[in-house]
Amino acid sequence: GQSLEQPSEVTAVEGAIVQINCTYQTSGFYGLSWYQQHDGGAPTFLSYNALDGLEETGRFSSFLSRSDSYGYLLLQELQMKDSASYFCAADTGTASKLTFGTGTRLQVTL
Amino acid sequence: NAGVTQTPKFRVLKTGQSMTLLCAQDMNHEYMYWYRQDPGMGLRLIHYSVGEGTTAKGEVPDGYNVSRLKKQNFLLGLESAAPSQTSVYFCASSPLPSGGVNNEQFFGPGTRLTVL
Numbered sequence: 001g002q003s004l005e006q007p008s009e010v011t012a013v014e015g016a017i018v019q020i021n022c023t024y025q026t027s028g029f030y031g032l033s034w035y036q037q038h039d040g041g042a043p044t045f046l047s048y049n050a051l052d053g054l055e056e057t058g059r060f061s062s063f064l065s066r067s068d069s070y071g072y073l074l075l076q077e078l079q080m081k082d083s084a085s086y087f088c089a090a091d092t093g094t095a096s097k098l099t100f101g102t103g104t105r106l107q108v109t110l
Numbered sequence: 111n112a113g114v115t116q117t118p119k120f121r122v123l124k125t126g127q128s129m130t131l132l133c134a135q136d137m138n139h140e141y142m143y144w145y146r147q148d149p150g151m152g153l154r155l156i157h158y159s160v161g162e163g164t165t166a167k168g169e170v171p172d173g174y175n176v177s178r179l180k181k182q183n184f185l186l187g188l189e190s191a192a193p194s195q196t197s198v199y200f201c202a203s204s205p206l207p208s209g210g211v212n213n214e215q216f217f218g219p220g221t222r223l224t225v226l
């Protein structure tokens with residue numbers, strides 16, 4: 001089967017750094033994606049790691065270790081607008097299908 | 111560009127009724143997907159399509175049918191709605207992979223369906 005595990009909730013202070021971990025167990029793995037979803041909104045793409053290592057996009061970075069079946073999303077200089085749910089998703093290769101984790105709800109406080 | 115659009119935005123059905131959800135994309139994407147999202151859950155793939163005239167089952171296909179007669183449209187049908195199908199339904203589209211670097215999926219705004 002396919003499963004991705006991530007913490008259900010994380011709380012952090014504005015301006016801080018937070019890391020959201022994701023461990024996966026999938027049959028057929030091509031890469032790991034991260035999506036952001038605000039309450040009542042649609043998921044929006046943040047990053048995709050096909051290779052091991054760190055990918056940086058502005059305040060957000062994403063890391064992948066294939067040997068450990070593990071990845072994380074790093075959010076720096078947190079802002080109130082970063083309060084949202086974050087989903088990791090495994091790309092299983094066929095038709096770019098994604099298997100999503102259950103999501104991590106990030107609450108940014110003052 | 112409108113991106114991915116979905117109609118309707120909200121719908122309430124009675125058990126046993128049928129309905130069709132419409133998804134349209136104007137980005138000329140080959141791949142299209144239908145997901146459902148239940149409270150506190152991730153998205154689960156219902157059906158997907160790799161091109162016009164093709165459909166395939168995803169993780170939770172039972173009780174749903176799909177059609178992709180035109181490249182830009184992907185329809186999701188519920189023939190006999192059940193309360194267990196109360197959910198938020200998202201459509202997404204994706205271009206063909208380019209060098210395996212990026213497989214971004216573009217999501218529509220969602221349809222909130224309640225089955226009584």
